[in-house]
Amino acid sequence: MSVQPKSLTSRALLGASAACFLFGAGATVVDVVLRATAGLNLPGAIELTSFAIGLGALLSMPVCYTTHTHVTAKLVSELSPGRFARFLGQFGALMSVVFAGMLLWILLDNTASKLGSPETSPDLGLPVSVTLGVVTLALAASFIAALIGFRSILRDRGI
Amino acid sequence: REMRVSSHEPQQGFYSSKILQAWIDKINPKLSEGNQFKLYPGAILGAPPAQAELVKNGVADVALVVPTYTPGVFPLSGVVEVPGIASTSIVGTQILNTLADEGALEKEYGEYKIIALFTTPSYRFLMAGDGIRKPGDLKGMKLRTPSQFGSTLFGLLGASGVTIPAPQVYENLERGVVSGAVWVMDAYKTFRLDEVAPSITTVRFTAQPMAILMNKATYESLPEADRKVLDEMSGRTNAEWVASVVDAADASIEADFRSGGKAKFIELTDAEKAEWDAALAGAADAWVAAQSDAEAAAKALATARKIAGQ
Amino acid sequence: MSGIVLGGIGFVFAIAFILLEVPVAVALGLVGLVGTGLIIGVQGAVTMGATTVWGSLTNYTLTMLPLFVLMGNLAAHSGLSARLYRSMSVLIGHRRGGLALATIGASAGFGMISGSSLATTATMARIALPEMKLAGYSAPLSAGSVAAGGTLGILIPPSTVLVIYAFIAEQSIKSLLLATAGPIVVAISLYCLAVWLPIRLGWANAPQRGRADNAERLEAIRELVPPVGIFALIMGGLYSGLFTANETAAIGATVVLLYGVVSRRLSLNGFARAAMDTALTCGALYLVLVAANIFNFFLALSGLPFSLTAMFSDILAYPLLVILLMLAIYLVLGTLMDSLAMLLLTVPLFVPIAQAANIDLIWFGIFAVMVVEMGLITPPVGMNLFVIKSTNPEIQMMDLWRGVTPFVVADLVRVFIIIAVPSIVTWLPYNAF
Ligand code: NA
Ligand code: NA
Numbered sequence: 085m086s087v088q089p090k091s092l093t094s095r096a097l098l099g100a101s102a103a104c105f106l107f108g109a110g111a112t113v114v115d116v117v118l119r120a121t122a123g124l125n126l127p128g129a130i131e132l133t134s135f136a137i138g139l140g141a142l143l144s145m146p147v148c149y150t151t152h153t154h155v156t157a158k159l160v161s162e163l164s165p166g167r168f169a170r171f172l173g174q175f176g177a178l179m180s181v182v183f184a185g186m187l188l189w190i191l192l193d194n195t196a197s198k199l200g201s202p203e204t205s206p207d208l209g210l211p212v213s214v215t216l217g218v219v220t221l222a223l224a225a226s227f228i229a230a231l232i233g234f235r236s237i238l239r240d241r242g243i
Numbered sequence: 244r245e246m247r248v249s250s251h252e253p254q255q256g257f258y259s260s261k262i263l264q265a266w267i268d269k270i271n272p273k274l275s276e277g278n279q280f281k282l283y284p285g286a287i288l289g290a291p292p293a294q295a296e297l298v299k300n301g302v303a304d305v306a307l308v309v310p311t312y313t314p315g316v317f318p319l320s321g322v323v324e325v326p327g328i329a330s331t332s333i334v335g336t337q338i339l340n341t342l343a344d345e346g347a348l349e350k351e352y353g354e355y356k357i358i359a360l361f362t363t364p365s366y367r368f369l370m371a372g373d374g375i376r377k378p379g380d381l382k383g384m385k386l387r388t389p390s391q392f393g394s395t396l397f398g399l400l401g402a403s404g405v406t407i408p409a410p411q412v413y414e415n416l417e418r419g420v421v422s423g424a425v426w427v428m429d430a431y432k433t434f435r436l437d438e439v440a441p442s443i444t445t446v447r448f449t450a451q452p453m454a455i456l457m458n459k460a461t462y463e464s465l466p467e468a469d470r471k472v473l474d475e476m477s478g479r480t481n482a483e484w485v486a487s488v489v490d491a492a493d494a495s496i497e498a499d500f501r502s503g504g505k506a507k508f509i510e511l512t513d514a515e516k517a518e519w520d521a522a523l524a525g526a527a528d529a530w531v532a533a534q535s536d537a538e539a540a541a542k543a544l545a546t547a548r549k550i551a552g553q
Numbered sequence: 554m555s556g557i558v559l560g561g562i563g564f565v566f567a568i569a570f571i572l573l574e575v576p577v578a579v580a581l582g583l584v585g586l587v588g589t590g591l592i593i594g595v596q597g598a599v600t601m602g603a604t605t606v607w608g609s610l611t612n613y614t615l616t617m618l619p620l621f622v623l624m625g626n627l628a629a630h631s632g633l634s635a636r637l638y639r640s641m642s643v644l645i646g647h648r649r650g651g652l653a654l655a656t657i658g659a660s661a662g663f664g665m666i667s668g669s670s671l672a673t674t675a676t677m678a679r680i681a682l683p684e685m686k687l688a689g690y691s692a693p694l695s696a697g698s699v700a701a702g703g704t705l706g707i708l709i710p711p712s713t714v715l716v717i718y719a720f721i722a723e724q725s726i727k728s729l730l731l732a733t734a735g736p737i738v739v740a741i742s743l744y745c746l747a748v749w750l751p752i753r754l755g756w757a758n759a760p761q762r763g764r765a766d767n768a769e770r771l772e773a774i775r776e777l778v779p780p781v782g783i784f785a786l787i788m789g790g791l792y793s794g795l796f797t798a799n800e801t802a803a804i805g806a807t808v809v810l811l812y813g814v815v816s817r818r819l820s821l822n823g824f825a826r827a828a829m830d831t832a833l834t835c836g837a838l839y840l841v842l843v844a845a846n847i848f849n850f851f852l853a854l855s856g857l858p859f860s861l862t863a864m865f866s867d868i869l870a871y872p873l874l875v876i877l878l879m880l881a882i883y884l885v886l887g888t889l890m891d892s893l894a895m896l897l898l899t900v901p902l903f904v905p906i907a908q909a910a911n912i913d914l915i916w917f918g919i920f921a922v923m924v925v926e927m928g929l930i931t932p933p934v935g936m937n938l939f940v941i942k943s944t945n946p947e948i949q950m951m952d953l954w955r956g957v958t959p960f961v962v963a964d965l966v967r968v969f970i971i972i973a974v975p976s977i978v979t980w981l982p983y984n985a986f
Contacts, residue, residue, distance in 0.1 A: 099825075099832075109802075144835060151833075154577070156577065156942075183579040186582075190598075194603035204314045207406050216607070219607065253722075287850070290604065296604060
């Protein structure tokens, strides 16, 4: 990847995200090894892996917003660089703020409705209000990151 | 308006085609032209565990809900998971509807208009290799579990439960991740499990509660004539119709497999049946102990046992 | 306003936003959320959004994606994939388009352990693109061969798409897996032709090197041992039944990590970079997946896909016409939609039609996988192209589109071949036992 974020926060988020992926891989490997050697299995291995990797994906999202490493079809600005690139970059970053804000609002609303609910995850028994709360916090970070990304593009500099 | 009926099953799936679509085909002609149901199959409207929430918040107007997919939300419905309680869908359905009539399920379904509360037929052991006869044969084995309580039941037998999403059960059986699954005949057929789990032990092990629920606001917004049609085609009578279809399908798929010769059915002697009963004797207490309201759970269990004739 | 009109307008808005360089995830997500809100109200859209975010993030099948990306990154930073490619270039680089051919072959090999085209593409993009660039290959040719090679990931077993088809259409997984054998041979042959022909015609640059001497060739073969060994270990475990496709991803990443540490070819810095790269790539990919699911929900709700298929009922007596019409619909949908979303939307509607028209459903499954696969590399929304773009941002979109054109043509030819000679698909599954 050509983009290597410099800020400490970005690096910490990416590091935590990668740690989640490695943890997910580790949980699965432990499950396989236990099965092959002792005929046992790690309880809730599938849910543990899914949750770890989902969290990893969430934690790296804010960095995508600040560094503008989204998946983007850069057609116009490549055909005619300089002329449209600046405007399109600002428009895209503004739309990103709107989208990140909507996702945050949606999760805030949904998590609020689940507060105090007895619902748990099927295997690990984690309360949904807690797991959804974690998702909401991560999406709040994404929203802040989208704002930072928008500001940086207005000032026309990378991070 | 078009009212959305959500199913996490594909259109060709048993519950989508034989229950939901059949119900829609029966009820639509009786409803006013402006208010018609339409099936949205294949989890288009959301993942299986999200169905209850989708219908509560009006994303779907009606949805097929599997209560055990969201542990803690429909606790007492799980009474039909206790081994031996729901031997057929008809019996399980009587239990759930009686509990509902008594008001025991008000906390669980009070926010919905109940279209049907029913259960699956009882789950049997679908095993790789030569299969099992006695509870002791399961010791140390890993099996695909239907629910949280399913794993508790496996624990009583010295086996352990592994959660596997339905479409991946075939692969996990093929690769020996699990030695078997407890499931119903329609899933056995749908997922071609006879290729990887050819031995069926006909212990009536557990069953799963099922619900077809309607958004209450949608129901209340309908004109009185339509609401009357819905009242006639919901509740206990409707659930009994569902249960009869479910039981008939289970029997006919079983008959096909028995005559097809691809699956081996293991019939148990009375002595072997007694061994199973003994091994699972603690199941009911384990279920009650796992509920947050133990008193209500014990009461629901007593009702269920009475209906099951125990 | 009727849902179908709204669906059409949403479709147009999504395309417009993407062309205006709004991030794909943002374009699909915004249109999906706003459109859903207009159809079923704000509360409905909020619930849909929340359950979709949760469902996508915790989807077990998708966990393969970061782990395969991690495996590829670790392999790349251990120099393993680079060595593999260097060896390949020594061994067949002197042939016309040798490295692009090696990309196709390596993608096919990787497809044997990856059930996902995106993971295959992501891994090969990291390994093959820098090597071909170094060798002086034109950007369109190298990007095209990686994008197209990646589509082999879902044709070659294990394949998540095939498993899902088997599930929806209630077809035998075993038969479907056997049915892929013939089409795989056709696919790889045609892709080789798609590499060779443009070079032959002088449209693409693929410098030929001199033939390496025997000492170099021997050294190159020696360097093939670790990657082939790791590959064989993973494959052996997978096919001997030691672990599942999902577990392959975790084991693969771990084995490559161990190889890097033990051989001392993975530095601490290299490890950190591999980990960070994986995180950044996967954050972007998951955002797109979440948003694609939201957009897909909106489309389904609008009824647009339903009305697209309503036209079929009158022509059931002409199976060829049914197939061609479905192909046309798939090609249009495939330009814009996620492969899995497309499959989930169309198969439940198309399978009964195919059945009514007496079309073999094993054959139809392979056909569906092939056309869905094409959607991954057709512009403007081709997920494989986006994966390449996100791993190698310096590649221009126009080059990507130009580069995949021969492969899209090869895909079309392949589809017409299996339409003309269906036994390429059906012979093996019906004669194997
Ligand atoms: Na594959
Ligand atoms: Na496409």
